[in-house]
Amino acid sequence: MGSDLSVETSLSDKELFVGQDITFKCEVNKCGASAQWKKDGRTLSEDKKYSISWGRGTKGDTFSITIKNVQLNDDGYYSVYVRHKDEKVKSTARLTVKERLKIVKPFGDVTAHGGQRIVLKCGVNRDGATAKWLRNNKQMSESINATMTQSGNEFILTIEQAKSKVKMMKELCSLKLVIDPVRILLHGPIGAGKSSFVNSLDTIFKGRITGRALVDAGTEKSFTKTYKAYRFRLTGEPGVLPFVVNDIMGLEQKQSDGAHTDDIIKALQGHMRDNYKFVPGSPLSEEDPDYISEPSLTDKVHCLVSVISADAISRMDNNVIKKMRAIREKASDMGIPQVVVLTMVDKACQLVASDLSKIYSSVRIKEKIEECHTRVGVPMNCIFPVKNYHDENCLDPEVDCLILAALIQILHLADDYLFDLYYSEGPPPKGRANSP
Ligand SMILES: Nc1nc2c(ncn2[C@@H]2O[C@H](COP(=O)(O)OP(=O)(O)OP(=O)(O)O)[C@@H](O)[C@H]2O)c(=O)[nH]1
Ligand SMILES: [Mg+2]
Incomplete structure (x- = not known):
């Protein structure tokens, strides 16, 4: 009498990733046996998914099943039932299918301004994963300014x-500007x-709260009514800083109110003399003594800054947006760079009001920047959120850094523009035709 039917080589548990193929194999001690494969009790047959085969091993018959391109739902218990005459044996093994490690929350490109905090987040699909961060292909390590x-x-x-x-x-002081x-x-x-914003710059440079440009809390009509150029000097330093900031009357809903788009375009082109008094509804004419008919390069504007309140952007009138877009279009035609200074971040976000350093992690401010990008059409990396000095009685380095970061970028953009002009139109004229 021969020995009883037995499993010589059992199926062994397997663990693998989605997309791989796997083969379970079993050998019995007798030849001439037949087998049936089951997964979690369900009979499997040869098809695109399963390849079932039989062979002859050293001890007896071998039975194998190959599961192709395994997916998460192939996870489970696989059994082979082997029959020889009236004898039956069974072998079972577990297949564990794991998803390949993958990034489910990638981070994108970030353009950061000086002084800004950058947070990059990357999510993966698996618990217990570890990570290392590389910068320019070199592994980063913890430092005062980088935490992982x-x-x-x-x-x-x-x-x-x-x-x-x-x-x-x-x-700022080391900038060598073209003009x-x-x-x-x-x-x-x-x-x-x-x-x-003019006052904030002046405050930073003087190191004390100042109020050269008059401001008003009323929002009915523009408080500023003249075209005024401001130069700045650093306390304790000789000379003036090499730039001028022109403040202008505000834009209103109707063309007959506030600054006229034509006025702002004329200012861009350098036709408007300093101290020109705006006449709402009636733009500067060529006959006006304040009209500069042949503006020099220094009379012209080299960077257009749209000042918008983060707190009011959602409520901004569509006509005002249209006016701003028309002005920006003209500036674009002239090649003049443009940025947005997004003020009143403290009014837009309470978290930021209590801690200005939270400005770049505030979801609310991010939303405001996105809204500004969509409504005004300026690229996100040209929008600078700031808080102006408005009711403070002393300086705050956080306020200063945001404003200085915006100003430095404005000057870089203006200088790049002038550099290109310099090479396309020849050397810039000497002199300060419109400097105050
Ligand atoms: N909380 C807060 N208030 C601000 C900020 N910037 C300006 N303000 C206040 O907003 C009001 C209007 O500011 P202005 O600087 O006069 O605004 P403007 O754009 O010059 O206005 P017009 O000259 O009327 O066109 C004033 O009461 C300021 O004190 C800021 O960043 N935060
Ligand atoms: Mg004003």
Whole structure:
């Protein structure tokens, strides 16, 4: 009498990733046996998914099943039932299918301004994963300005671009601009904080709260009614800084109210003399003594800054948006770079009001920047959220850094524009035709 039917080589448990093929194999001690495969009790047959085969091993018959391109639903218990005459044996094994490690929440490109905190987050599909961060292909390590943390399946890199105020002031003072002065024109809706931005700059440079440009809390009509150029000097330093900021009357809903789009376009082109008094509804004419018929390069504007309140962007009148777009289009035709200074971040977000350093992690401010990008059409990396000095009685380095970061970028853009002009139109004229 021969021995009983038995399993010589059992099926063994397997663990693999989605997309792989897997073969379970079993050998019995007798030849001439037949087999049936089951998964979780369900009979399997040869098809596109399963390849079932029989062979002859060293001890007896071998039975195998190959499962192709395994997916998560192939996870389970596989059994082979072998029959020889009236004998039966069974072998079972577990197949564990795992998803390949993959990034489910990638991070995108970030353009950061000096002094800004950058947070990159990357989520994966698996618990227990670890990560290393590379910068220019070199592994990063923890430092004062780079921290790497993990929260569940998410890896977070925080880079504090802590450009100090001192560094930014140095950068500003070392800028070698193509011409002197570079002219920056502020424009935007009434009460957006244009004059306050001028005052904020002056406050930073003087190191004390100042109020050269008059501001008003009323929002009915533009408080600023004249075209005024402001130059700045650093306390304790000789000379003036090599740029001028022009403050202008605010834009209103009707063309007959506030600054006229034609007025702002004339200012862009350098036709408007300093101290020109705006006449709502009646733009500057060529006959006006304040009309500069042959503007020099220094009379012209080299960067257009739209000043918009983060708090009011959602309520901004469509006509005002249209006016701003028309002005921007003209500036684009002239090749003039454009940025947005997004003021009143403190009014738009309570978190930021209590801690200005939260400005780049505030979801609310991010939404405001996105809204500004969509409504006004300026690229996100040209929108600078700031808080103006408005009711403070002393300086705050956080306020200063945001404003200086915006100003430095404005000057870089203006200088790039002038550099291109320099090469396409020849050397810039000497002199300061319109400097105050
Ligand atoms: N909370 C807060 N208030 C601000 C900020 N910037 C300006 N303000 C206030 O907003 C009001 C209007 O500011 P202005 O600087 O006069 O605005 P403007 O754009 O020059 O306005 P017009 O000259 O009327 O076109 C003033 O009461 C400022 O004190 C800011 O960043 N935060
Ligand atoms: Mg004003």
